[in-house]
Amino acid sequence: MSLDYLSHFGLSAQPFCKDVDDTELWMPPSKQSLVEELTDAMHARASALLTGEPGVGKTCVLRALRHALTPANFRLVYCQNTTVGRRDFYRFLCLALGLQKAQTAGDLFLAVSTHVEDLAKERVYPVFLVDEAHLLHQDPLDHLHILLNYQWDSKPLLSIVLIGLPELEDRLRLRRNRSLYSRLHHRFAIGNLVPDDTSDYIRSRLARVGATKDLFSADALSILHEAAGSSLRDTDRIATAALRTAARRKKKIVERDVLTRILQSESQSEDRA
Numbered sequence: 381m382s383l384d385y386l387s388h389f390g391l392s393a394q395p396f397c398k399d400v401d402d403t404e405l406w407m408p409p410s411k412q413s414l415v416e417e418l419t420d421a422m423h424a425r426a427s428a429l430l431t432g433e434p435g436v437g438k439t440c441v442l443r444a445l446r447h448a449l450t451p452a453n454f455r456l457v458y459c460q461n462t463t464v465g466r467r468d469f470y471r472f473l474c475l476a477l478g479l480q481k482a483q484t485a486g487d488l489f490l491a492v493s494t495h496v497e498d499l500a501k502e503r504v505y506p507v508f509l510v511d512e513a514h515l516l517h518q519d520p521l522d523h524l525h526i527l528l529n530y531q532w533d534s535k536p537l538l539s540i541v542l543i544g545l546p547e548l549e550d551r552l553r554l555r556r557n558r559s560l561y562s563r564l565h566h567r568f569a570i571g572n573l574v575p576d577d578t579s580d581y582i583r584s585r586l587a588r589v590g591a592t593k594d595l596f597s598a599d600a601l602s603i604l605h606e607a608a609g610s611s612l613r614d615t616d617r618i619a620t621a622a623l624r625t626a627a628r629r630k631k632k633i634v635e636r637d638v639l640t641r642i643l644q645s646e647s648q649s650e651d652r653a
């Protein structure tokens with residue numbers, strides 16, 4: 381894929397790639413306070429739920445959280461492969477914690493819970509981040525709250541953070557999942573982006589790779605916002621296509637006609653599919 385558009389706009393790297401350093405994330409005040417609240421919850425050994433539409437930036441918030449929690453006090457375990465049964469779920473946790481493999485689900489659970497107690501003696505607290513949790517099979521979900529019960533459910537020794545699409549919360553509200561839901565004391569939802577968020581995001585990511593002035597006109601930004609909605613992933617894709625097209629046309633600013641052209645050709649190829 382040609383990267384000529386970078387030199388055309390004087391950019392040092394791809395502005396909208398997903399490979400963004402934890403310290404370089406776009407952090408408007410709303411995201412900053414979300415990360416602070418999550419960090420406070422982890423310090424209180426509480427568990428949390430984080431929901432939002434696809435591409436709105438949930439996993440990036442986790443990365444900011446990772447950056448905010450000191451490794452000396454927190455052992456973060458990120459679990460993304462949620463479409464497994466209970467035994468494989470605990471097997472994954474064992475592996476991530478560097479524990480011996482055990483055979484049965486019971487032994488695996490025991491290994492994880494004993495390790496969590498040992499870590500607590502060293503003042504290290506595990507945080508299990510379960511991403512894509514709306515895809516969790518029911519049997520690990522049924523069991524997850526038991527992992528939070530230490531010393532007759534009196535000691536908070538670890539935190540679980542479930543992250544997923546908005547339907548995750550609907551699922552947790554079901555009677556069957558109430559034991560877990562009631563233990564997720566902090567419930568955060570990343571709301572929809574407003575047009576100013578999209579503009580701020582575009583500017584911030586472009587500035588990080590050396591843009592010194594606006595590369596998108598106000599009109600182009602509002603069309604981009606309308607097309608991508610709250611999905612920053614879609615914003616990334618459309619904005620990249622727009623920069624490429626503008627560079628091919630030797631334009632120094634992305635105007636509305638470029639956006640309109642790209643969106644038209646996207647909808648034509650969707651129609652053909």
Ligand SMILES: Nc1ncnc2c1ncn2[C@@H]1O[C@H](COP(=O)(O)OP(=O)(O)OP(=O)(O)O)[C@@H](O)[C@H]1O
Pocket residue numbers: 396397398399400404405406407411432433434435436437438439440441544545612613616
């Ligand atoms: N705070 C941010 N800073 C920089 N880029 C971001 C940020 N949030 C999101 N993005 C961009 O948007 C893309 C999608 O974000 P992310 O993967 O966090 O979404 P998600 O809500 O986890 O989506 P999904 O529900 O599909 O897993 C990222 O790859 C990144 O390029």
Ligand SMILES: [Mg+2]
Pocket residue numbers: 438439511
């Ligand atoms: Mg994600």
